[in-house]
Amino acid sequence: MKILLRGVTRKFGSQTVLDAVDFEVGFAHTLALIGPSGGGKSTLLRLLAGLDSPDAGEILVNGEPLPQDEESLRRHRSRTGIVFQAYNLFPHLSALGNVMLPLTAVHGLDASTARDRAMDVLKRFHLAEHTAKQPGQLSGGQRQRVAIARALAVDPAFLLLDEPTSALDPEMTAEVLDVIAELRESGKPIILVTHEMGFARRSADRVAFIAQGGVLECASAEEFFDNPSKPVLKQFLERILKY
Amino acid sequence: MKAGFFLDRPASPARPAAKILTVCILLLVYSGLCWMAFSHSLKNWEQVWNYRVTFLNGWAATIGISAAALLLSTAIGALTALARRSAFLPLRYTAVAYVETVRGLPLVVLVLFGFYGIANAIGWNDRVSVGIVLLSLFSGAYIAEIIRGGIESVGRSQWDSARAIGLTTTQTYRFVIFPQVLRQILPPVAGQFSSLIKDSSLLYIIGIPELTFAANQINSATYSTFESFVPLGICYLVLTLPVSLWTKYLESQVRYET
Numbered sequence: 001m002k003i004l005l006r007g008v009t010r011k012f013g014s015q016t017v018l019d020a021v022d023f024e025v026g027f028a029h030t031l032a033l034i035g036p037s038g039g040g041k042s043t044l045l046r047l048l049a050g051l052d053s054p055d056a057g058e059i060l061v062n063g064e065p066l067p068q069d070e071e072s073l074r075r076h077r078s079r080t081g082i083v084f085q086a087y088n089l090f091p092h093l094s095a096l097g098n099v100m101l102p103l104t105a106v107h108g109l110d111a112s113t114a115r116d117r118a119m120d121v122l123k124r125f126h127l128a129e130h131t132a133k134q135p136g137q138l139s140g141g142q143r144q145r146v147a148i149a150r151a152l153a154v155d156p157a158f159l160l161l162d163e164p165t166s167a168l169d170p171e172m173t174a175e176v177l178d179v180i181a182e183l184r185e186s187g188k189p190i191i192l193v194t195h196e197m198g199f200a201r202r203s204a205d206r207v208a209f210i211a212q213g214g215v216l217e218c219a220s221a222e223e224f225f226d227n228p229s230k231p232v233l234k235q236f237l238e239r240i241l242k243y
Numbered sequence: 244m245k246a247g248f249f250l251d252r253p254a255s256p257a258r259p260a261a262k263i264l265t266v267c268i269l270l271l272v273y274s275g276l277c278w279m280a281f282s283h284s285l286k287n288w289e290q291v292w293n294y295r296v297t298f299l300n301g302w303a304a305t306i307g308i309s310a311a312a313l314l315l316s317t318a319i320g321a322l323t324a325l326a327r328r329s330a331f332l333p334l335r336y337t338a339v340a341y342v343e344t345v346r347g348l349p350l351v352v353l354v355l356f357g358f359y360g361i362a363n364a365i366g367w368n369d370r371v372s373v374g375i376v377l378l379s380l381f382s383g384a385y386i387a388e389i390i391r392g393g394i395e396s397v398g399r400s401q402w403d404s405a406r407a408i409g410l411t412t413t414q415t416y417r418f419v420i421f422p423q424v425l426r427q428i429l430p431p432v433a434g435q436f437s438s439l440i441k442d443s444s445l446l447y448i449i450g451i452p453e454l455t456f457a458a459n460q461i462n463s464a465t466y467s468t469f470e471s472f473v474p475l476g477i478c479y480l481v482l483t484l485p486v487s488l489w490t491k492y493l494e495s496q497v498r499y500e501t
Contacts, residue, residue, distance in 0.1 A: 051406060078409025088404045092422045102408035105418055150408070 001062060001158060001189035002026045003048070005215075008057035010043055017043045019213035020057065025206055030190045032204035032221075034197070036236065039211040041193045042162055048191065049160050050076040061158075078106045081151030081159040081188070086167035088147050089135040095122060095142075096131040099150045107154055121149045125179055141172030145179055158189040165196060197240060201225050209233045287467035291474075294461040301457025302478050308375055308453060309440045309482075315379035316439070317432070320386025327391055338387070345384035350445050353381055358449045374446040382439050386432060393428040394420065426496075433490040437483045444479070454478055 005023040009016065017040045025031060033041045046052040047059060050066060050073040059066045067073055089098050096118055103114035122131050125145045135143050144164055151159055161180065165173040177199050183190060184203065194200055200207055201221050208218040209230070217224065217233050228234045249265060251257035326338035345353065357377040358370070367373055397420050405415040447456035454475060462471035 049407065051403065074406075074409055074411065077407055082407040084400065084403065084407070086400075088400060088407070090401065090404065090419055090423075092426065101418060102410075105414050106409040154408075 001028075001031075002060075003031070003191075004060040004063075006058050006060075008047065008054045008059060010040075010047065010052070010054050016213055018047075018054070021214050023208075023215040023218070025208065025218055027189070027206040029184055029187075030192060030204045030206075032200035032207045033191065033193045033210055034195070034200060034207060035210040035216075040213055041210045044210060045160050045162050045191065045193050049080055049082045050074075051082070078102070078154065079157050081148075081154065081156035083144070083147045083151050083159070083161045083164050085163040086140075086144075089143055089150075091135050094132050094134055095127060095138065095146045095149075098135070098146055099153050102150065102154050118149075118153055121153045122146070125149050139172060140168045141175040144168065144172070144176045148176075148179055148183075152183070152186070152188070156188065158191065159183065161190060161192045161194075163193050163195065165194070195240075197225070197237075209236070211236070281469060284469045285473070287465060287470050290465040291461055291467050291470040294457075294464065297457050297461060298454075298474065298478075301452055301454040304371075304452055305440065305443055305454040305478075306482070308371065308378065308443050308446065308451070309436070311375045312378040312382060312439055312443070313436050315375065316382035316386050316435075319379055319383030320390055323383060323387035324390035324394065327387065328394065342384045342387055345381055346388075350378075350381050350442055351448065353377055354445055354449060370449055370451050374443075374449060374451045378439065378443060378446065381442065382435060385438075386435055389428050389431045389435065390424065393424040396427055397423050430490050430493040433486060433493055437486040437490070440482050440486070441479060 003023070003025050005021050008018055008021040008023075010018040017038075021044075033044065035041050043052070047054055047066075048061065053068065053073070067076060089095075090101070093101065096115070099118035099122060100111075100114045103109045103117060104111060109117070119128075119131065122128060125148065127142065127145060127149065130138060130142055130146075135146070138146065148159075148161075148164070164180065165176050168176060173196070177196065180190065180192070180199075181203055192200075192204070201224075204221045206218060207221050207224040209216045209224070209228075211232065217228065217230050224233075225237065228237060247255075248261050249257065251261075323338045323342060326334045327342070329335045329338075354374075354377050357380075358373055362368070362373045401419055401423070402415065405419045410418065443453060444455040446453055447459060450456070452460075458471045458475035462468055465471065
């Protein structure tokens with residue numbers, strides 16, 4: 001998968017979160033975005049998701065520029081699997097209903113085909129006995145697995161995960177990271193914003209450091225963690241890996 | 244019987260027997276007190292009984308007016324709530340002006356002005372339909388606020404999630420927002436229905452033959468104040484208590500995490 005950013009700027013009021021970012025990266029399976037809070041990781045992910053548009057510049061995914069108008073952006077989103085940090089399920093629908101909704105409402109599948117496909121994905125994530133439960137009856141880890149199942153069930157071109165484990169305790173974090181690691185086998189490219197450095201190191205092909213409104217470093221996981229070139233990244237890693 | 248038998252505390256809850264016994268004792272005591280105070284004035288049942296048809300007709304009218312006003316005020320409330328969220332300023336401000344004006348006025352003022360002022364001026368003389376419309380305009384302002392609150396209680400993250408899976412705005416309202424809003428607002432709307440039933444009693448001032456009007460009429464005809472107004476109170480309670488219990492039940496149903 002290839003991502004290309006040309007002069008991408010995104011401002012919120014007077015705050016420039018991404019400042020004329022030029023960035024190009026190719027990776028086989030997983031790209032991890034790390035960096036301090038407020039550095040622009042999530043903003044970049046939302047731009048790639050088509051949930052937000054840059055104020056200037058353009059973004060190309062696999063050579064295709066992201067569209068500008070809302071209708072094309074909506075189609076782009078429907079073909080992209082997006083998982084948020086927390087609370088991204090619909091609380092009034094069961095786990096099964098959550099996975100089925102995009103299949104029936106957006107992708108035009110009839111109810112029985114959608115049900116079969118949703119059940120398949122939920123089984124794959126060991127959620128078979130929880131399909132009838134509403135999100136309120138599921139643990140945080142189960143909810144996040146349902147969210148990943150919902151994103152994956154539509155057979156997206158790639159998956160975007162925005163801090164998928166930040167709201168979870170360590171045990172549930174492990175449970176969700178297992179699922180994400182398992183996705184590697186499915187061959188779907190993943191772009192992941194995370195604070196789990198160990199996971200980024202083990203699972204990511206490329207790791208990008210996003211801070212101060214730009215991509216300051218991008219390298220293979222090994223090089224990134226063992227031999228960081230920029231002082232600001234060294235500092236960040238030292239601080240974050242201290243405990 | 245231990246000391247503290249009638250005490251109910253979170254740490255040491257009362258036994259069910261204590262609750263039942265309390266209710267029985269209180270019923271006995273309070274009805275006894277009422278009997279001693281009012282028994283001499285509750286003698287004229289026969290004369291009042293002759294007017295039972297008037298009374299039942301009034302009761303039926305109250306139920307009919309309340310039900311019609313509930314439907315109309317829900318429609319008014321829903322449209323007003325959407326208008327209040329509209330991007331088009333004249334529409335939004337019209338909704339705000341309507342809601343704030345009505346909520347700032349006593350129902351009596353609205354009924355008197357609406358009937359003797361506006362309805363008379365435009366030659367609309369059917370009291371019952373004017374009454375239903377005025378009651379609906381009154382209640383609609385409150386329902387609009389309930390619905391607006393319901394829509395606003397659905398978090399931003401739900402809109403984000405809906406957009407993320409590729410739903411259109413219309414689909415988002417249909418599949419994500421409205422089902423959640425409906426569950427949120429059912430209890431307060433049911434409560435509003437109870438208020439509507441009680442508020443409909445004020446329509447007697449413009450001469451609509453509903454329950455309160457009927458009771459008042461029977462009182463004037465028979466000079467039996469208590470015998471006319473005690474059944475009046477009971478008839479309202481028969482309507483409002485089930486609604487209130489239903490509201491409590493609905494409240495227990497909507498508790499899911501968001």
